[in-house]
Amino acid sequence: MHSLLLISAPGAGKGMISKYLKQKYNFVLISIGNLLREKSSKDKAISEILKNGGFVDNDIVYDLFEDIIKKNQNSNFIFDGFPRKLDQIDNFEKIMNKYGIILDMVIYIDTNEEIVKERIKGRLLCPNCNEVYNKYLDKIENNKCKSCNVDLVKRDDDKMSTYKLRYKAFIDETLPLIDYYKKKNILYKVSNNESIEKTYNQVDMLMKKGSNNDYN
Ligand SMILES: [Zn+2]
Numbered sequence: 001m002h003s004l005l006l007i008s009a010p011g012a013g014k015g016m017i018s019k020y021l022k023q024k025y026n027f028v029l030i031s032i033g034n035l036l037r038e039k040s041s042k043d044k045a046i047s048e049i050l051k052n053g054g055f056v057d058n059d060i061v062y063d064l065f066e067d068i069i070k071k072n073q074n075s076n077f078i079f080d081g082f083p084r085k086l087d088q089i090d091n092f093e094k095i096m097n098k099y100g101i102i103l104d105m106v107i108y109i110d111t112n113e114e115i116v117k118e119r120i121k122g123r124l125l126c127p128n129c130n131e132v133y134n135k136y137l138d139k140i141e142n143n144k145c146k147s148c149n150v151d152l153v154k155r156d157d158d159k160m161s162t163y164k165l166r167y168k169a170f171i172d173e174t175l176p177l178i179d180y181y182k183k184k185n186i187l188y189k190v191s192n193n194e195s196i197e198k199t200y201n202q203v204d205m206l207m208k209k210g211s212n213n214d215y216n
Contacts (some may be wrong), residue, residue: 033080101117
């Protein structure tokens, strides 16, 4: 089974691009952020960490990750949010080997920090189905989810003060991963500074490149 990992600064478009890939190429999306947010509704300690923009304990992440892989065996995966630090690589690779999954491609979504800040300001989340909207781009009426009609909320980790901490954590902890995968020759860059169509085009080109890896 094959898989790809998306890496970007917080708010740079991972959610949107992973949704696109999932729908068009039949991936199972594993978003550690979503899994943690689900868990945090029942777990105060995790909820506090997320609110403060920190990283949750590795062990919790490994368990969540392995659990969801186990439930979706024989799928092709997109990973979003894990691994996000070099010290998680060993455990990530162990779990991948255990379930026979190959990481074919790491996509780094490169986005200008100022553009990201604007997007974060408009981001809204459906607490019921986890759908992410942008107030300005998605023409949201009455602040309701288009599928569930539930009131949309601002994510705790989207507050500007929290965002700055998350951005710093990205620079310090996640950027080294990009070098790691560059050396392995599986790193590809997608620029997400222009229209969404241009971004999706780049993604499609990459998928074509990987077509002998049987993504469909
Ligand atoms: Zn919803």
